[in-house]
Amino acid sequence: MTVLASGDDPPEPPDRRFAPSGGTPRGAGQAPRDRDSSGRPRNTRPRDELGRPLPRGAAGVEQVPDDLSLPPAEALALAQRMLDSGRAFQAHEVLEASWKQAPAGERELWRGLAQLAVGLTHAQRGNARGAAALLRRAAERVGPYAGTAPYDIDAAGLAAAGAALADRIEAGGLAGLEVPHLTLTH
Numbered sequence: 001m002t003v004l005a006s007g008d009d010p011p012e013p014p015d016r017r018f019a020p021s022g023g024t025p026r027g028a029g030q031a032p033r034d035r036d037s038s039g040r041p042r043n044t045r046p047r048d049e050l051g052r053p054l055p056r057g058a059a060g061v062e063q064v065p066d067d068l069s070l071p072p073a074e075a076l077a078l079a080q081r082m083l084d085s086g087r088a089f090q091a092h093e094v095l096e097a098s099w100k101q102a103p104a105g106e107r108e109l110w111r112g113l114a115q116l117a118v119g120l121t122h123a124q125r126g127n128a129r130g131a132a133a134l135l136r137r138a139a140e141r142v143g144p145y146a147g148t149a150p151y152d153i154d155a156a157g158l159a160a161a162g163a164a165l166a167d168r169i170e171a172g173g174l175a176g177l178e179v180p181h182l183t184l185t186h
Contacts, residue, residue, distance in 0.1 A: 036066070050124050051089030064093035072098060072151045080184050083117065088124060092117035109149060112141025113184065116162050120179060123165075128174045135166040152185040 045053045046060025054060050070078065075098040082091035092114050099110035119134030142149075143159035161180055168177065 047089075049087060049089075051092075051121055052125070061087070061090070064090055064097070068094065068097040069101060070094070070098070072102075076151060076153070076184050079113070079117065083120070083182055083184070086124070088117045088120035092121060106150060108141050109145045109153065109155065112138045112145075113153070113158070115141065116158060116182070119162065119166075120182070123169065123174060123177070123179055126174060128169050131174070132166040132169040135162040135169070139163040139166065154183060154186050158182065158184065 079091040079094040095114035102110045115134050116138035122131035139159040139162035142155045146156035149155035
């Protein structure tokens with residue numbers, strides 16, 4: 001509690017703008033949030049291979065464009081190449097772009113695929129709780145498409161792999177965990 005001497009002006013109210021991670025007020029001297037031409041928030045800071053923001057001006061890995069728009073087969077192929085090279089965060093970005101563009105009947109499938117990739121990202125970053133939660137959510141979203149998934153997506157296999165990996169993480173954590181190679185399509 002601040003006690004004011006008589007005649008002192010009250011302190012300025014805190015700055016209520018929030019940081020990109022949400023919830024934390026920006027401090028004095030912090031750069032304003034990046035925004036696109038329509039005013040939507042964007043984060044143009046460079047990122048490392050696990051998707052973590054780096055200081056402005058640092059060298060980071062190539063990012064997936066915010067406006068990525070690929071046909072489903074191309075999105076799956078690109079996401080698979082990124083998963084194969086250990087870049088689950090970037091695969092998530094590709095799959096998320098497809099989720100946002102998908103027709104209503106496919107939206108939960110693409111959302112589940114994006115969650116599968118971000119679950120792997122949490123595992124790579126050492127976040128066991130987040131990894132297990134996202135992998136389980138992914139399995140629940142992808143599983144109902146088993147046998148009917150478009151674009152030759154292996155919904156049954158991916159749902160089973162996501163649930164099994166979540167079980168292993170919940171049982172033993174991430175120490176010594178071998179993350180299985182996931183193949184998005186048959």
